[in-house]
Amino acid sequence: MVGCVALVCWYNLRSLPFLRPYVNDAWGGCWAAVLYAACCLAAWVFDPRRDDKAVGQRYCMVCLA
Numbered sequence: 784m785v786g787c788v789a790l791v792c793w794y795n796l797r798s799l800p801f802l803r804p805y806v807n808d809a810w811g812g813c814w815a816a817v818l819y820a821a822c823c824l825a826a827w828v829f830d831p832r833r834d835d836k837a838v839g840q841r842y843c844m845v846c847l848a
Contacts, residue, residue, distance in 0.1 A: 784821050784824070784825070785818070785821045785822055785825050788814065788817050788818045788821045789818060791814055792811070792814045792815060792818050795807070795810060795811045795814055796811060819846075820846055823842055823845055823846040824842075824846075826842065827839065827842040830842075
C-alpha cells in the first residue's frame with residue numbers, strides 16, 4: 784500500500800498532470816497526506832507490540848497530529 788501511494792505521489796510530482804498550479808499543489812498535498820497515513824499504518828502493523836492498546840493509541844495520535 785505504501786509503495787502504491789508513493790508511486791502516485793512521485794507521478795504527481797514528476798508530471799504535474801493538471802493545468803492549474805494550485806490544483807497540482809492541492810492534489811499533491813492530498814496524496815502526501817495519504818502517504819503519511821499509509822506509513823503510520825505500516826509502522827503500526829509491523830510493530831511487535833501492536834496488540835497493546837497504548838501503542839495503538841500512540842499511532843493514532845501520531846497519524847492525527
